[in-house]
Amino acid sequence: MRARLGHVFLTGVVLTTVAGGVVWLQDPHSARIWWAVATAAAVVPAAWWVVEDIRAKRFGADVLAVLALVGTLVVGEYLAGAVVAVMVGTGHALDDYARRRARRDLSALLDRAPQHAQVRQAGGLREVEVDAVVPGDVVVVRPGEVVPVDGVLLGDATFDESVLTGEPDPVNRLRGERVRSGVLVEGTAVDVQAASTAQESTYAGVVKLAEEAAAMSAPVVRVADRIATVFLPVAVLVAGLVTVMTGDLTRAVAVLVTATPCPLLLAVPVAITAGMSRAARVGVVLRDGQALEALGSARVAVLDKTGTLTVGRPVVVDIVPAPGWTASGVLGVAASVEQLSTHVLASAVVEAARTAELPVEPAQDVHERPGHGVGGRVGSSTVFVGARDEEPAQDWERAVAGKARLDAATPVWVKADGKFIGALLLRDPLRREAGRTVRRLRAAGLRRVVMLTGDRPAVAQDVAGMLGLDDVVARCAPADKVARVREERSGGITVMVGDGINDAPALAAADVGVALGNRGSAAAAQAADAIILDDRIDRLADGVEIAAHAKRIALQSATAGMGLAVVAMGFAAVGLLPAVGGALVQEAIDVAVILYSLRALLPLRHRRMRPETTRLLARFDAEHTLLQEVRDAVRVAADGLHAGMTADAAEAVRHAHRLVVERLLPHERAEEHELYPVLTAEFDDQHATVPMSRGHAEIERLVRRLGRHLDESGGLTADQVDDLRATLYGLDAVLRLHFAQEEESYFVLADSR
Template sequence: MNWRFAFASSEAALLVTTTTLLAAGGLVWIAHPGAARVLWAVATVVGLVPATVWVIGQFRAGRWGADLLAVLALASTLVVGEFLAGAVVAVMVGTGRLLETLAQRRAGHDLSALLDRIPRTATLVTADGPRPVPVAELGPGDRIVVAPGEVVPVDSGVTADAAFDESALTGEPDPVTRRAGDTVRSGVVSVGAAVELVATASAEDSTYAGVVRLAEQAGAGAAPVARLADRVAAWFLPTALAIAGLSWLTTGDAVRAVAVLVVATPCPLLLAVPIAVTGGLSLAARSGVVVKGGATLELLGRAATLATDKTGTVTVGRPEVVGVVCAPGEDAARVLALAAAVESYSTHVLAGAVVRAAAGAGLRPPSATEVRERHGVGVEGRVEGSAVRVGRAGDEGALPDWARGAASRGRLDLATPVWVTVDDRLRGALLMRDRVRTDAGRTIRRLRAVGLRDIVLVTGDRVANAEEVAALLGLDAVRAEASPADKIRCVRDQRRRGITVMVGDGVNDAPALAAADVGVALGSRGSTAAAQAADAVILDDRIDRLADVVEIARRTRGIAVRSAVVGTSLSVVAMIVAAAGWLPPGAGAV
């Protein structure tokens, strides 16, 4: 939190002004009692005006809370002339408001990263050659060129085989090869050579624009959060008014009623609770999690369910070769070298894993020629006169015994077999696995220990992979092959069971993060859009920080609740004493 900014705020100005007036009145009291009363009256008015504005705003939002009692106390001290009491209450109101400002959550989810990623111009192919045009002018049938690293501006058809990074929409890290005639969605990134596409939709009707609209709608549909202090004030305020009214009716002394309102001004709610929450935010930040406001921390302290992305969240997000299984008579090093020879020409993330595995084994793959990548099949080429293909095996029901054993081992190891075929004969299988984070299982156990009772894995990955990871971590349910809209539906289903936390790291997770009661993004490698749509950001690449911040939130809420209950109970005792005439307003305020 930027303290220099906070102390330049109107809340800081309120605290400084009321404190200065209170102190100045104290300094001149002995020599000029009348001047002191004027200074304290001004301090009371300075506190009353903004507090009244805040209460009116709360009424318009359909709620009320601790601030209303402060307004009644300030106004009543002015009416009966108890200006010292009013000045003390004004200082307390200013202090509490500043503390809450320091812990204030942002009013809405920030979608700037999603919006900034949208291309503003596209390269249109015309009879006179390529020329840049605004994306909004594109329509179905327009031919466009997308350079390597550029975002596809509109949903389009592919005119020639090309590779795309679709992680922004699917959350999966593997680049995908699309063949001529396939379609690609806006928001994906070209990772191969420049590619020519034919637009199939306008920018407004394309996929990525829909993701942005989902995030906007999800954020706008989030329910307002009631402060803990306001929930306590719901019963405390009527109690205070009843005691003050009864005192006035039975004694006819308005000063006693004012004294009741003054001691009832909820110091535990205006000060103790914000201090506890601010302390929790600070502790969370020191633990590597930035929580974007006190309301978020309060919600984390009451969280009941969790929805989590898979790739890059509970898994590392970087596949690797964890084993090589060979046909009888074949050499594992030879199979790996042949696979690396053709994969070295591919941009696919699995190809990178094969090349790294070969390098790690000290192998020097032979040269490959005639290499081509076939979408959904794999990479093939000629190596030392033989046709080598790395990818799917085709009819897995006809696999030989050793290959069926490799597939079974893959299921046990949560690994996917990538088959190596030489001259149309299976020679080996590379077992690929995106490792589950070492701290993921412990994190899930800690979350259950603090009270999260329903944990769901929601991912764009295949059903089999998702179910394997969920089984390993002991999760309660799986939503696989989920689009951003599916993730929002999952989060909303979870919210019916209680306060829901969503954890993710990709652009495709941003709408679900916005829809959740609390969205938590992994910030070190996750997308900026996810971090800005979230209510809390884990700054490093450790999922166990999630358990840390939930435990901190639970403890913070416990301290805040105890402060509120004990403090308001003592305030009730003080109100009874004031109603009996034994505690005047000035002393009661101090």
């Protein structure tokens, strides 16, 4: 209603004012009539907007416009009144354009929501309402269609996820992977087994947020109206004093005309709404302007651990083979039977084998014992993968059990033909972008970062220590999280980030609740004030930076505009600025400030990697994954020396040295000579990679020391065991630290925006 009235109003007053200007060339008296009509016509919609504002509990901005219009009619300054009318109409039109422009990305989310789905049934395909899809249904999604519900892929597929994540490149997903509703299918049709209803899918929560964001005005406009509430009596007082002291009512009207800030105050919600749009483009959908303003003012972040700071699913972090076996051999055997299991640990084992590019043989006679493990035949061997009932008997088995306890990892034992051949250690690892996210949050102004988790204290303290958090609370129930969030709010505006159902109460209790929408629960999405659409915690830092930027622009717009208006009022009060001139000056101020507010739509100036740098980072990142076998061999060789220099231990040392020399050192040298010079130029800092180069030098030193042991005349002997173990364990520690530093400091930049 308001937008339609604004367009009609602007068109009418502009045509009437222009007509008056044309007539003025022939008959100045008739021109005044045209301008008087434009002014009088503007009073009605302006008064209507005042009524609307009062109903919305806003007051101040449009009142000055009505006073100025009425004042120009009273004193006969019809041209000034017409200019004010054009100014008011232009401001409302600009505001309407900015809102439509800023919400275009949010509207795209709503437009993509599918209404129907093709469900595969016994008689073929049947089209049903999307709300009729239930978990277990097989939905066929054709190329160019949007996936209607969250589900599991029944075949490989390619998706366009750009509307949700902002990433332009198509994403390949494999059979068995989860797929989100809202993504677009490319290439060929794909079958998706529904894992939830449409109402419970993550995209439903996103659509709900987008609808609310499109329906609500930015609450920060109330701040602008409070400014206007103060400014209004000041302007009226100045106009009254001018009237009393000079007796010149025309000069007083000039003051009111100059003080008219209607479009100016609209610049504030324009900036806030533009910031919401900018955030949506990087994958952060905000519920309303109040959420954006609060996010931009946040001083405390409370973060859930599982699924937020950690990956949220088990990953194979270590492989310990029995004497005579290799890590890749144990993993390959385990994956052969696990590939037919639906257990969450099984998918982690299969994923580890796929990442290591190991050949996985088909298994026969596979059978699963719920809660215990899965067995089958691989080649001529009978294989079992899972938990063990008996206590560890051999030294290496006891070492695995102890390592699992210390690392808070889950051991998965692998048995072939009745004998244990190795064990896999699984743990929920830290997201590699988590450390960089925490640093960016602190740089954005957050003074305190706290982690809450239901996990054990030892695990929680390790994660908090790695990230440098200010505090950590373990074994938190939902009520404990709510209590802690409320406690943290006393220290400043608090952001709570989580993804599970148990996080929903804490999300609702925070000043700003942020849910991870990719794998987060529907309850968390509904309780949140913002949703991160993809599975990247660093989008939180993007959102905070964008919100702070938009809020800063809004405040700059209000401050600059009001300051210029006060200066213009001073000139009008002493008679140096007539009503017509004051109207034109205020028009220029208002339009300029509104256009300045649209800067919030522009992306922040983050460093963007050159394409060749990104390709190098991706290449060496992939090599890190493939080098896991080499790192495992180093650790296995060190562990194998616990019983002395046996034949198997000596062979493990030689094997580890061979892999390090043939595969690891070429990788490290290529990084030093190909990647690091490019990064030094990229960062324009000759010292940017010095710590990493020092790591390379230490790796080379330890490998040379290992080689000297092997070059000793007479071969490896018992008196070398202690130093060999120290060398191998030292190499293992340096490699773990060095790889983690590179991945967190450099490789994560390859896919960040």
